Amino acid sequence: MHRVGIRPSQIHEYMVQCSGGYSEVGYMRRDVENVVASQKRKQLQDFDSESCIAYLNGKKSSDPSFYFEYTIDDEHRLGDIFWCDGGCRADYAIFGDVIAFDTTYRTNAYLKPLVVIVGINHHYKTTIFGFALLTAETEQAYTWLLVTFLHAMEGKHPKAVLTDGDKAMRKAISTTLPQSIHRLCCWHLERNAQSNVGRTEFTADFKDCMLYTKDHQDFQDKWDAMVRKHQVESNEWVKKMYVDRNLWAEPYFKWQFLGGMRSTQRCEGFNAFLNYYVNRKLRLIEFVDQIDRLMSKQREMEGKDDFDSSYGSPVLCTHLRQYEQQAGEIYTKSMFEKVRTELNKEGLLFIKGYVDDISTRTYSIGEFRKANKEWKVVFHHQTKLAACQCQLLERLGIPCSHSYTVLKAEDVQSIPECMQLMRWLKTAKINNPPQNDDQAEKVYMSKLVRIGLVNAACKSLQYLAGNSLKAYKEAMKGIHSLTLRLQSMSLTTTEQDFERNPDVI
Numbered sequence: 001m002h003r004v005g006i007r008p009s010q011i012h013e014y015m016v017q018c019s020g021g022y023s024e025v026g027y028m029r030r031d032v033e034n035v036v037a038s039q040k041r042k043q044l045q046d047f048d049s050e051s052c053i054a055y056l057n058g059k060k061s062s063d064p065s066f067y068f069e070y071t072i073d074d075e076h077r078l079g080d081i082f083w084c085d086g087g088c089r090a091d092y093a094i095f096g097d098v099i100a101f102d103t104t105y106r107t108n109a110y111l112k113p114l115v116v117i118v119g120i121n122h123h124y125k126t127t128i129f130g131f132a133l134l135t136a137e138t139e140q141a142y143t144w145l146l147v148t149f150l151h152a153m154e155g156k157h158p159k160a161v162l163t164d165g166d167k168a169m170r171k172a173i174s175t176t177l178p179q180s181i182h183r184l185c186c187w188h189l190e191r192n193a194q195s196n197v198g199r200t201e202f203t204a205d206f207k208d209c210m211l212y213t214k215d216h217q218d219f220q221d222k223w224d225a226m227v228r229k230h231q232v233e234s235n236e237w238v239k240k241m242y243v244d245r246n247l248w249a250e251p252y253f254k255w256q257f258l259g260g261m262r263s264t265q266r267c268e269g270f271n272a273f274l275n276y277y278v279n280r281k282l283r284l285i286e287f288v289d290q291i292d293r294l295m296s297k298q299r300e301m302e303g304k305d306d307f308d309s310s311y312g313s314p315v316l317c318t319h320l321r322q323y324e325q326q327a328g329e330i331y332t333k334s335m336f337e338k339v340r341t342e343l344n345k346e347g348l349l350f351i352k353g354y355v356d357d358i359s360t361r362t363y364s365i366g367e368f369r370k371a372n373k374e375w376k377v378v379f380h381h382q383t384k385l386a387a388c389q390c391q392l393l394e395r396l397g398i399p400c401s402h403s404y405t406v407l408k409a410e411d412v413q414s415i416p417e418c419m420q421l422m423r424w425l426k427t428a429k430i431n432n433p434p435q436n437d438d439q440a441e442k443v444y445m446s447k448l449v450r451i452g453l454v455n456a457a458c459k460s461l462q463y464l465a466g467n468s469l470k471a472y473k474e475a476m477k478g479i480h481s482l483t484l485r486l487q488s489m490s491l492t493t494t495e496q497d498f499e500r501n502p503d504v505i
């Protein structure tokens with residue numbers, strides 16, 4: 001009846017008449033509307049969209065932790081679409097403190113802006129949290145995306161968000177993620193500086209103001225000098241940028257953990273890949289399939305990074321061997337390099353003096369041949385925390401050179417646990433179960449995370465086993481005996497797991 005144009009309310013009335021009364025018909029008007037709506041969804045007019053949804057449905061049935069959501073517009077066409085897999089959700093539980101919305105691929109074959117939500121993993125590399133194709137760049141579309149994303153991630157909000165500064169996106173973030181710090185991407189700002197003022201020298205000065213200012217006064221001085229030098233007092237873009245300075249100037253983010261992220265464009269290989277596929281006229285389903293391959297490839301690379309970090313110990317080369325050795329053992333390879341740089345810098349520092357308090361001692365640290373430089377480091381006797389004024393620990397999550405001078409003076413034998421950020425350690429994905437106050441959420445999420453983590457761990461295995469026939473045989477033998485052992489433990493899922501999401505079972 002609906003197919004020939006009869007409205008749900010009329011269908012219901014007709015059925016009531018045929019069956020002899022409202023109580024006889026066996027369902028409500030609302031039920032008819034629901035059936036009609038679900039049929040509408042099935043009858044997407046666009047065959048490509050339809051097969052794309054079917055493809056994602058297929059993925060969902062083979063991977064219970066796969067998540068996707070879409071909208072249908074009034075003309076039965078596919079609207080906005082968001083998807084991510086169990087690996088993304090597991091990674092977000094651990095590395096979701098800072099996220100970036102990469103919307104570089106605005107114009108593409110589908111006429112839908114592609115949004116890639118990314119973060120940084122323990123190897124300091126880009127990790128993907130989800131993809132979305134939106135119908136339009138409106139506040140409404142971005143709000144839908146953010147709400148859907150949070151739903152997929154069990155409501156966990158990021159501490160900081162990086163975007164390219166799109167107005168609609170900014171509004172959506174301020175209402176949906178009101179607690180998250182928002183920073184604009186420095187790569188986009190630099191590009192905008194060039195296109196709005198059009199002088200390379202100005203762009204360089206602007207970059208200097210944006211990234212290399214110590215504090216608010218330093219920023220103000222540099223900004224004033226730059227505006228005078230280039231005579232851009234009346235430039236609208238420059239004026240607007242000054243008003244919005246709390247969204248992009250370094251001194252405003254001194255205390256904020258951003259995991260070293262300043263730009264939404266972190267991974268060049270990744271961008272090149274997307275550029276290639278976004279602009280070829282692939283059908284939507286082919287595109288989604290290609291993105292799937294990209295994800296597998298990225299995970300395989302992570303497996304290789306895990307392997308590289310786990311084997312072989314670095315040659316110790318700093319004067320603080322004890323800390324360096326410990327750092328080599330606990331940090332991933334790329335983070336260890338950053339820790340080592342700080343250890344090396346310590347060689348030029350010295351203690352100028354200190355002041356005692358009840359539970360703390362505040363050191364003044366100087367640097368060789370830099371008479372005007374001084375840092376204050378507060379050492380807490382009980383926790384062994386050395387908190388430095390330079391805030392590197394807060395911003396990047398690794399101890400700074402100044403704090404090593406203090407740890408050394410206090411005869412602290414190893415980098416204190418309170419100064420190690422879990423997300424940078426080799427064990428980030430092993431010893432880092434997500435913390436959530438809600439018990440039911442915890443049980444459900446930890447199951448998803450376990451599935452995702454086992455998946456990630458297997459990538460490392462795949463990488464190694466693929467190397468030779470011998471490795472392959474050894475791996476298969478191991479998998480077989482491990483599977484038997486797990487089966488004999490006859491592990492069962494808890495009731496809470498079942499209640500929360502029967503699909504997982």
Ligand SMILES: [Zn+2]
Nearest residue numbers: 388390400402
């Ligand atoms: Zn410091």
